[in-house]
Amino acid sequence: MATTTEVDLLDLYEQMSVxxxxxxxxxxxxxxxxxxxxxxLAAGHEAVAVGASAALRPDDYVFATYRGHHHAMARxxxxxxxxxxLMSRATGLCKAKGGSMHLTSAEHxxxxxxxxxxxxxxxxxxxxxxxxxxxxxxxAVAFFGDGATNIGAFHEALNLAAVWRLPVVFxxxxxxxxxxxPIGSVTAVEHPAADRAPAYQLPAEVIDGNDVLVVRDAxxxxxxxxxxxxxxxxxxxxxxxxxxxxxxxPAKYRPADEVEQWxxxxxxxxxxxxxxxxxxxxxxxxxxxxxxxxxxxxxxxxAKAAPEADPAEAFTDVWADGGAQWRT
Amino acid sequence: xxxxxxxxxxxxPAQATTTYRESVAEGIAREMRRDSTVVCLGEDIGAxxxxxxxxxxxxxxxxxxxxxxTPISEQAIIGxxxxxxxxxxxxxxxxxxxxxxxxxxxxLANEIPKVRYMTGGQxxxxxxxxxxxxxxxxxxxxxxxxxxxxxxxxxxxxxxAPSTPSDVVGLMASAIxxxxxxxxxxxxxLFASKGPAAPPDHVIPLGQAAVxxxxxxxxxxxxxxxxxxxxxxxxxLAGEGISVEVVDLxxxxxxxxxxxxxxxARTSKLAxxxxxxxQGGWGGTVASIVADEGFETLDAPVRRLxxxxxxxxxxxxxxxxVIPSVRTVTDAVRKLSAY
Ligand SMILES: Cc1ncc(C[n+]2csc(CCOP(=O)(O)OP(=O)(O)O)c2C)c(N)n1
Ligand SMILES: [Mg+2]
Numbered sequence: 100m101a102t103t104t105e106v107d108l109l110d111l112y113e114q115m116s117v118x119x120x121x122x123x124x125x126x127x128x129x130x131x132x133x134x135x136x137x138x139x140l141a142a143g144h145e146a147v148a149v150g151a152s153a154a155l156r157p158d159d160y161v162f163a164t165y166r167g168h169h170h171a172m173a174r175x176x177x178x179x180x181x182x183x184x185l186m187s188r189a190t191g192l193c194k195a196k197g198g199s200m201h202l203t204s205a206e207h208x209x210x211x212x213x214x215x216x217x218x219x220x221x222x223x224x225x226x227x228x229x230x231x232x233x234x235x236x237x238x239a240v241a242f243f244g245d246g247a248t249n250i251g252a253f254h255e256a257l258n259l260a261a262v263w264r265l266p267v268v269f270x271x272x273x274x275x276x277x278x279x280x281p282i283g284s285v286t287a288v289e290h291p292a293a294d295r296a297p298a299y300q301l302p303a304e305v306i307d308g309n310d311v312l313v314v315r316d317a318x319x320x321x322x323x324x325x326x327x328x329x330x331x332x333x334x335x336x337x338x339x340x341x342x343x344x345x346x347x348x349p350a351k352y353r354p355a356d357e358v359e360q361w362x363x364x365x366x367x368x369x370x371x372x373x374x375x376x377x378x379x380x381x382x383x384x385x386x387x388x389x390x391x392x393x394x395x396x397x398x399x400x401x402a403k404a405a406p407e408a409d410p411a412e413a414f415t416d417v418w419a420d421g422g423a424q425w426r427t
Numbered sequence: 428x429x430x431x432x433x434x435x436x437x438x439x440p441a442q443a444t445t446t447y448r449e450s451v452a453e454g455i456a457r458e459m460r461r462d463s464t465v466v467c468l469g470e471d472i473g474a475x476x477x478x479x480x481x482x483x484x485x486x487x488x489x490x491x492x493x494x495x496x497t498p499i500s501e502q503a504i505i506g507x508x509x510x511x512x513x514x515x516x517x518x519x520x521x522x523x524x525x526x527x528x529x530x531x532x533x534x535l536a537n538e539i540p541k542v543r544y545m546t547g548g549q550x551x552x553x554x555x556x557x558x559x560x561x562x563x564x565x566x567x568x569x570x571x572x573x574x575x576x577x578x579x580x581x582x583x584x585x586x587x588a589p590s591t592p593s594d595v596v597g598l599m600a601s602a603i604x605x606x607x608x609x610x611x612x613x614x615x616x617l618f619a620s621k622g623p624a625a626p627p628d629h630v631i632p633l634g635q636a637a638v639x640x641x642x643x644x645x646x647x648x649x650x651x652x653x654x655x656x657x658x659x660x661x662x663x664l665a666g667e668g669i670s671v672e673v674v675d676l677x678x679x680x681x682x683x684x685x686x687x688x689x690x691x692a693r694t695s696k697l698a699x700x701x702x703x704x705x706q707g708g709w710g711g712t713v714a715s716i717v718a719d720e721g722f723e724t725l726d727a728p729v730r731r732l733x734x735x736x737x738x739x740x741x742x743x744x745x746x747x748x749v750i751p752s753v754r755t756v757t758d759a760v761r762k763l764s765a766y
Contacts, residue, residue, distance in 0.1 A: 222510035416548035
C-alpha cells in the first residue's frame, strides 16, 4: 500500500516540478524578449492542476483560464509544445495562433484556456450536458480564479448546472487577488466560490490548494458525485501566485509577511515533506528533481530550435474546412 | 407542427403553402429526425413551443431529452451550446429576440468565432444560434432591432437570414449540418408570411444568393424582410417601364458577391435595401466590394437604403419612417434608373 502512495506522490511531485520549471523558463524567456505579449504564470498553483488531473479520467473535459499553463501540462501537453507556443514557433501547441493565454490540448480533452474572465464556466456546463446526453459518464471541470466569481457567467453556469444536475466540477483557484486587488475588498462573502454555493443548493468545499493529495482527494469525491448523477460540486482551493499577475508585475501590493507565509507552503515543499514523512529517501527526490530539470531544459532547447510560425498560417483554421474564405 | 411528409404529399405539386413560422419548426424537425446529436435549448421552447411558436411540435416529437427549456441566462445558453458543440453535439440554441444577443455577446464576439482559430484548428463548433430579428411589429427599441450587421462584423461566424418559408427549411438544414457556427436570423415581420412549402430533403448551401426576379435596368440587393419590399418596388416600377433585378442575398457570411457583381455587370446600377441602420449596416460591405471590384461596370453611384440612424421607435407611423419602405425604395430606384 505504501508503495502505491509513494509512487503516486513521487509522480505527482515530478509533474509539479516540471510545471514549476517550465513556468520559470517562461519567465526567463519573457525577460529575454523571446516571449512576446504577456504571460500569467501559474507557479504556486501546481498542486491544483496536478491533484485534480490525477483524479480525472483521460476522457474527462477540462476548461481553464489565461492562467492555464499548468492545466495544459497536467493533462499531458508537452512542455516543449507549450513553450514553443509562447515563443511563436510553428511547433506551438496552437500553431502559434493562441499564445500563452489560450493553451489548448484537445487530444488530452483540455478544451481551452479562455481569457474573458468567467466565460468558460458555461462551456464546461455544456460539455457536461453533452456527456450526460451521450451517456458517456465523462465529466467536465472548469478551473477559474477568485475574481471570476463576481461575473454573471459564473452565476448563470452554476444555476444551469444545478437545475440540469450536470456532471461538472467547478474548481476555484483562490489566490487572494484578482489582478492587483485583494479579492476580499471587492467581494461580499469571505469565500468567493464556496460561499455562493448554498444559493444554488450545491455542495462546496474549501481546501488546501497547495497540498496535491488534498486536492486529488477532493476532486475524486466531486468526480464521483458527478458520475453518480448527483450533479455539480464547487471546490475552492486556497493557493498563491509565486510571480505577479502577469508580465513583469512585481506584485508590490502583497504584504511581505503574507508572501513569506505562502512561500513556506509552496506546493513542492508540501509534497516533499509528505514524501519525507513517508520515508522516501532524499536522494530519490533529488533524482526526480534532476529528471524534471532535464525535461525542462530539453523543452527549452526544442522550443528555441523550432522554426518561426509560417505566415501562411494566419489564413488557416477559421472554418472547419481549414480555410478562411468568407465571400465569393 | 407539420408531420413527416408521406410519400404522397412529398410528390404533390409545390402549391402547398406554409408559413415562415411553421417552416422554422419544420426545418429543425427534419434535421432532428436525421441526426440524433441535434438538440435544442432556449427559453420557453419546450412545452410552451416558443414565444413566437417557432418550435411547435418539437417537444411533443422529441421530448425533454432533446428539447431543453432554460433559465433566462443568455450567457449560459450560448456558452453551454458552445461546450456541447465542442464535445459531440449539434446544439440549436434560441435567443428569443435578437436584441438579447447583446447579453451573451462575449460568446458571439470572443468565444465561438475564435476558438477554432486560436487553438490552431483543434476544436470544431458546430452550433446554430437562432434568433427573432427585426422590426415591423411595434415592439419598441429593445425588441425590434435588425442586428444582422452586428454578426457580420465578426470573422468566424456564418450569418444566415432567410426571406421565404422554403428558404428557412433549406438554409436551416445547411446551418445545422455545418461544422461552423451559424447565426440564423428569423425575421419577426415575416413569421406570418406564406409561401410554397419546402420539398423533401430541401437543402440550400450557405453562401448562395438567389436572383429572384430578373431585370435589366437596376439591381436591388435585399435580405430577409427587405426582400418582399424590393419585390413590391420592382413590381411597381415595372409598370413604369423600369426593369429591376432583385437579388436575395440569403446569407451575409459566406457573402455571395459573385452573384451581386454579375448582376451589376448586367444592369450597371445598384441599390441595396437593408433593415439594419445605415451606420455600420451590411450594405456598406457590399457597396465597398462593388466599388472596388465592379467599378468599371457601374453607370451610377451605389445607393444604400437602410434604416435611419436612430433607435427603433414604438408607434407604427414612426417605425415606418425609420425602416425603408416600398415607397422609399421605389422613389430611390426611379431616380437611380434616370441617372
Ligand atoms: C471579462 C474580463 N474582465 C476583465 C479582464 C481583465 N483581467 C484579466 S485577469 C483579471 C483578474 C482575474 O482574477 P482571478 O479570477 O482571481 O484570476 P487570477 O488571475 O488571480 O488567476 C482581470 C480583471 C478580463 N480578462 N476579462
Ligand atoms: Mg485570483
